[in-house]
Amino acid sequence: MRITQGQFSFLPDLTDDEIRAQIDYAISKGWAVSVEWTDDPHPRNCYWTMWGIPMFQIKDGAAALYEVNACRKAHPEVYIKVNAFDSTRGVESMVMSFIVQRPSHEPGFGLQRTEEAGRTIRYTTISYAAQRPSGERYSS
Amino acid sequence: MHAPTSPASIDLQQILRDAEVQPVIDQLENELIGLAPVKARIREIAAFLVVSRARAAMGLEAATPSLHMCFTGNPGTGKTTVAMRMAEILHRLGYVRKGHVVSVTRDDLVGQYIGHTAPKTKEILKKAMGGVLFIDEAYYLYRPENERDYGQEAIEILLQVMENHRDDLVVILAGYKDRMDTFFQSNPGMSSRIAHHIDFPDYGEPELLQIAGKMVGAMNYRLDFEASKAMDEYIHLRRHQPHFANARSIRNALDRARLRQANRLFQLAMEGSVSVTADDLSTLSGADIRASRVFTGGLAEKK
Numbered sequence: 001m002r003i004t005q006g007q008f009s010f011l012p013d014l015t016d017d018e019i020r021a022q023i024d025y026a027i028s029k030g031w032a033v034s035v036e037w038t039d040d041p042h043p044r045n046c047y048w049t050m051w052g053i054p055m056f057q058i059k060d061g062a063a064a065l066y067e068v069n070a071c072r073k074a075h076p077e078v079y080i081k082v083n084a085f086d087s088t089r090g091v092e093s094m095v096m097s098f099i100v101q102r103p104s105h106e107p108g109f110g111l112q113r114t115e116e117a118g119r120t121i122r123y124t125t126i127s128y129a130a131q132r133p134s135g136e137r138y139s140s
Numbered sequence: 141m142h143a144p145t146s147p148a149s150i151d152l153q154q155i156l157r158d159a160e161v162q163p164v165i166d167q168l169e170n171e172l173i174g175l176a177p178v179k180a181r182i183r184e185i186a187a188f189l190v191v192s193r194a195r196a197a198m199g200l201e202a203a204t205p206s207l208h209m210c211f212t213g214n215p216g217t218g219k220t221t222v223a224m225r226m227a228e229i230l231h232r233l234g235y236v237r238k239g240h241v242v243s244v245t246r247d248d249l250v251g252q253y254i255g256h257t258a259p260k261t262k263e264i265l266k267k268a269m270g271g272v273l274f275i276d277e278a279y280y281l282y283r284p285e286n287e288r289d290y291g292q293e294a295i296e297i298l299l300q301v302m303e304n305h306r307d308d309l310v311v312i313l314a315g316y317k318d319r320m321d322t323f324f325q326s327n328p329g330m331s332s333r334i335a336h337h338i339d340f341p342d343y344g345e346p347e348l349l350q351i352a353g354k355m356v357g358a359m360n361y362r363l364d365f366e367a368s369k370a371m372d373e374y375i376h377l378r379r380h381q382p383h384f385a386n387a388r389s390i391r392n393a394l395d396r397a398r399l400r401q402a403n404r405l406f407q408l409a410m411e412g413s414v415s416v417t418a419d420d421l422s423t424l425s426g427a428d429i430r431a432s433r434v435f436t437g438g439l440a441e442k443k
Contacts, residue, residue, distance in 0.1 A: 058269065059240050059267065060237055060238050060270020062305065062307075062309075063266035063308075066269065
């Protein structure tokens with residue numbers, strides 16, 4: 001099951017040139033670009049692992065792409081996303097976020113129903129991959 | 141650039157006009173005095189890039205040409221200034237995307253402890269991507285006397301990026317001729333990755349005088365007749381004294397002359413002279429220049 005989070009996730013995967021163009025746009029707006037990765041892409045998991053610190057001083061998308069590629073090389077079978085943070089007073093939040101790498105096999109999520117008093121149902125989203133220990137989740 | 145699919149002929153003039161590269165070359169020609177071999181090389185490189193563009197439009201060439209350069213020459217011969225112009229030319233021709241110049245020295249690239257160098261060098265390289273990385277006094281990167289020096293690590297990362305990210309940044313090394321030669325001898329990989337070695341000659345006396353004239357003009361001052369004569373003598377004497385740094389020495393001399401001129405006007409005011417004209421404020425007199433210690437034997441004898 002293809003995970004759809006962030007921008008462009010209903011489009012085919014972006015090529016490196018397209019990624020660079022998007023990052024160039026973020027830089028032109030003065031946003032700080034950062035790279036993050038995770039092997040637990042639960043929709044409520046907003047804390048992915050940072051790949052280096054955000055890049056504040058870069059002038060060109062190629063620099064961020066360089067880091068994306070370094071991260072891809074170190075972690076070939078995980079999710080990687082690129083974020084852009086707008087530090088303008090009053091905004092101060094992520095304004096762009098898109099996935100630039102996904103594992104070759106994405107097992108997806110299961111829906112677990114828990115029955116409670118008065119026939120109430122509580123729903124939980126469970127990642128199939130996250131049931132295996134970290135590091136073995138997308139190995140096959 | 142405008143590139144219809146494999147046209148039969150391409151107008152080189154059109155590419156030149158589109159890139160607006162001619163004004164930059166003209167500016168280089170007009171604003172920089174002397175440096176004939178350097179200008180010739182830059183014109184060659186620009187022509188080569190225009191032709192490469194045309195070839196690419198014809199579908200003749202795939203790989204981007206290697207554009208890393210090395211500027212060698214004595215201090216004050218205009219290496220940094222030319223590097224800035226080079227960035228502009230490369231940007232206009234579309235060989236670097238942003239055209240900014242990141243100017244660094246050894247300190248910015250090499251770390252102080254194990255594991256510090258790689259992130260530091262990469263940080264700088266990332267900053268320079270899309271533009272030109274100008275490494276001043278690049279020979280300091282390699283210190284043969286200390287085999288555990290971290291400079292080697294910086295050189296290795298640099299080489300790797302110069303090779304793999306040719307489209308993303310252009311590296312320009314600068315330094316004194318003899319020391320750069322030793323640097324390249326001990327780092328053959330570096331030498332072979334640099335396509336253009338450009339040597340900056342020293343300025344002659346008439347050129348230095350012209351430069352002085354330009355600098356004075358740019359500062360909105362002028363030299364009176366006496367001052368021009370004094371400047372001429374000053375250049376002649378200064379050239380043979382130690383630590384002569386071509387145009388930079390001239391700039392420093394003029395800066396000090398401005399101080400003396402300000403002091404002279406101030407003295408006049410203290411002595412009761414009421415008003416100064418714009419002419420007084422912008423004229424450097426012979427005395428302002430002749431007060432320099434260069435006329436009394438320079439650094440060597442004053443110590």
